[in-house]
Amino acid sequence: MEIALTCVINFMKSKIICSDRDLIGCVLLGTSQNESSETDFKHVHTLLQLEIPGAKSVIAVEKLKSSYSGSKLGSGFDVSFADAFWVTQNMFSRVTSTLSTKQLFLFTTKEDPHSKNQHLRKATQQKILDLANNSIDVEVLGLAQPDGFFDLSVFWQSSLPQLRDKLTLPDPTVRIKELLFRVTTKEYTSRALSSIKVDLFGKKFAVKVFSFVNIARKPTGVKLDKDSNKEVFSRTETVSGETGEVLMPDEIRFCQKFGVDKISMTKTERDSMKYMATAGITIMGFRSIKSIDFQNFLKSSHFIYPDESSVQGSLVLFQSLLSSCLKQDVFAVCQIITKSGAYPRLAALCPQKEDIQEESGIQIKPPGFHVIYIPYAEDMRDLSFKINQPRPTASEEQVKAAKAVVNKLKFNFDPENFRNPQLARFYAYVEALALEKDAVDEPEDSIDPKADAIDKRLGTVGEEFVRSIGLQPGSGGDGGAKAAGTKRKAETTGRVPPQSSKKVASGVNPAEMRQAAAENKLGKYTVAVLKELCELYQLPTEGKKQNLIETIQEFFRHN
Known part of the structure; x- marks a missing residue:
């Protein structure tokens, strides 16, 4: 139960940030409480109605998790899964707005529910079919039994339509990170930007267009009236x-x-x-995959997958085209218009083979085509450079030393392991305010290089590389950069360390600037001069120009 509640909490927090219009509900099974909306089902409790989550919803689940007790919430009751599914279906039916996707995630330790009650067993299977007929996808996230194994094939594989033809099934896990990974992956794979038709030399089939990458940004601030606290709007x-x-x-x-x-x-x-044209893809021809020039990509690629619901037979045609391109190692050149009114673009359809993890059965890569946008002739730029002096060449010793550094610092790079530190910090503070926390949980900066770990991996290799290019280990060279493989001092915060010299920089006149501060005229000085004065008096130099001015004025008022 605690694992499932933790997953619900983190899932709601993620949705509040990533998709603030999604509706989330929570139904508990096997409880002593019997609150299930308008019904009186036993041991089924509706914790959260299907609604947009907020601080109130998160606090409610966190409160339940902190007060969790096996005597109040346990699996000792004979739970009817069919009743719980009926409650969730009823929750979806009361939503008046149109939902693009409807999904039900079931966290359970029961791999064979109602094994001794055939009536409840058949009722559960029938209810799963009813959910599927109402476009509600059910995914079972099995929590491992005491023996560490959850077998989906005992009951759930034959009951869930999407698992019936699977040769390999996902392994169960109790690790929260894996559960959260599966939830977020399942949520985002079914969302398409548009559905368009592909013209393959007269034969047409439909595909859905997906976006794998989209730059995450902080939400735009909302302006409020200071008296009524209501949102105000601008007009042009x-x-x-x-x-x-x-x-x-x-x-x-x-x-x-x-x-x-x-x-x-x-x-x-x-x-x-x-230029007026109908949305769609028109294939112009094929080329070897080796002829793709990666420097000519215009923007992030899209991904297309067959849309059988729009045009019957799309799956067969799409699969035939994909298999042929993979076999012959070619890509398709096409014109693409993703939606009505959009400009036509040239694109390369690069085939991707399905990749499934053998141990868990989880799909790593889906089968389909990457839509890689390529430039027109007018988009190309000539960036050839003429070098009028001999090009310096590295000696064999320098190349060998550089290779040693590269080999030492190789690692398995995965973008999913690196979070935007600015976004993480912003949302951590917003979350702390919304949930009325006493302290902010400072997020870990995943892109901050771990100097000690890097130095440890390099060993003496870094020093050897520095010597090979004519520098001494620990020296900064002409640019003042830190030498590879040398120990770096920890970054300091707050006041700047005392300077070894009291020589005043040429742009700083302390007496003149003290007078300017008294007359509130520090704004006429550049940021560089203001920072020099701050360094002279050992004041913080962080922030914008106004921050520096306020720091200097505050210092002169008390000194």
Whole structure:
């Protein structure tokens, strides 16, 4: 129970940040409480109704987890899975908005429920079919038994439509990280940007377009009225430069420069210039996969997968094309328009073979095509450089020393192991405020290089490389950079350490700047000069210009 509740808590926190419009509910089985909305099912308790999660929902589950006791919430009752499934289906049916996906994640230790009660067993199987008919996907996340094994094939494989034809089944696990990984993976794989048709030399089939990568950003701040605390909105108006009058849409024209002339046109005339075409993919031909030039990629790729629900037979055609491209080691060149009104782009459809982890049966890579966007002739830039002096060459000793450094610092890189430290810190503070925590859980900076670990792995290899290029270990060279393989001092925070010299920088006049601070005129100095003064008086140099000014003014007021 504690493992499942921890997973629910982290899943809600993730959804609040990543997808704040998703609805989440929570139903408990095997409880002494019998609160299940409008029903009186025994040992089924609705902890959270299906709604957008917030601080209140997270606090409720955290409170239950902290007060969890086996005597109150246990598996000693004869739980009816069919009743629990009925409650969850009823929760979905009461949602008035349109849901793109409906998913039910079942955390259970029972690999063979109702083995001694055939009536409840058949009722559970029938209810799973009812859920599937209502487009509700059920995924069983088995919590391992005391013997450390959860066998899906005993009951759940034959009951869940998506598992019936599987030759290998996922291994159960009680490790929270794996449970969370499965939940987030399951959530995001079913979301498509659009569904479009592919024209394969006259034969058409449908595919869904997915996005694997999208830059994560902090949410935009919402402006509120200081008196009512209600959201305020901005409005944009176009005014005449001569009279200042507000112009209506039909009073506005557009222009395009043609040399020194300005060609005036209406909105209708401007729109007629746009390239109009139907959304879809048109395959132009095929080329060897070895001819792809990675420097010409324009942006993050998309991924396409067959959409059998839009055009029957799409799966067969798609699979035939994918198998042929994989066998012949080629990619398809195509024109793609992802949605109506979008501009056509050139793209390379690079085939990807399905990859399944043998031990767990979890899909690592899905079968399909990566849509890699390539430039038009007008997008290309000539970046050839002419070097008018002899190019320096590295000696055999230097190359050997550099190779040794590279070999020592090789590691298995995976982007999923590195989190954006700025986002992590931002959400940690927001979460602490929302959940009324006394302290902020400072997130770990996963991109901060571990200097001690790097130095330990390098050993003497780093020093040998530094000597090979003519430097002494520990010296910074001309640029002041730290030498590879040398011990680095821990970063200091707060005040800057005392300087070894009291010589004042040329841009700093302490007496003059003290007078400027008294007259509130420090803004006329550059950031570099302000920082020099801060270093002179051992003051913090972090922050923007205004922070430096406030720091200096505060210092002069008390000294």
